[in-house]
Amino acid sequence: MVVSPSTPNPYVLLVKTNDALNQKANLDLQEAGYIPLIALDIEQAWVQLKQQHPALIVIDRDRAGEKGLQFCQELRLASYPVIIVMLIEQETIEERVICLEAGADDYLLKPYRSESFLHRVRFYLQPSENPPEQLAFGHLVLDLSNRHLILTGKKIDLTMKEFELLKYLMAHPREVVTREQILENVWGYDFHGESNIIEVYIRYLRLKIEVGDQKRLIHTVRGVGYVLKES
8 A cells, every 4th residue: 555644754653673673763764754653562552553643553573473463453453544564584475474364564574674664664655646536447436535445336445455456456457467567566566486465465355346246357367467357
């Protein structure tokens, strides 16, 4: 997801990160024009969330443990409009899926690297440039202002990343988009090696938009990518 922050200096909340990372990230964020917030535990994270309304939250997956995943799930269930990035030790398929299924928008691999961290923050928090208010395709209407999907007149809630992925596909109807293009434009980084991130989110979207007697709209182009088209 890319958001348009309501203030010129968005808050970025670091949850259960260690002292060394906090010091580096604090300096990096301040120099880049963001306001860092620190939460030593999940309880403090809830307080910071309700008081400061951060635009992006970074959760240390290993230090926060199951509480971090639960915090992420509760944010999604409550439909908080916030980006969630998990810090992980190992980039395994299992670990990526656990984070994404908990509701995280993205993940970053440890150890902390200033350039990678700020690149991801800037990507998600860059201001949008007066996009259209709606995108429509078939029985789908994507409300860009309120960030939800209208399916045959019924409102469907989407996670941040589901919304961004569907928006990208709807902005390129009947056009085959490669996995590399999706990773670059929806996740904000170049394609390297194998990844099942896209497949996981395509499956989530299909479960939400291809219900009942609705025909398949998101088609897999084997070895290339995906295309949004009528069956």
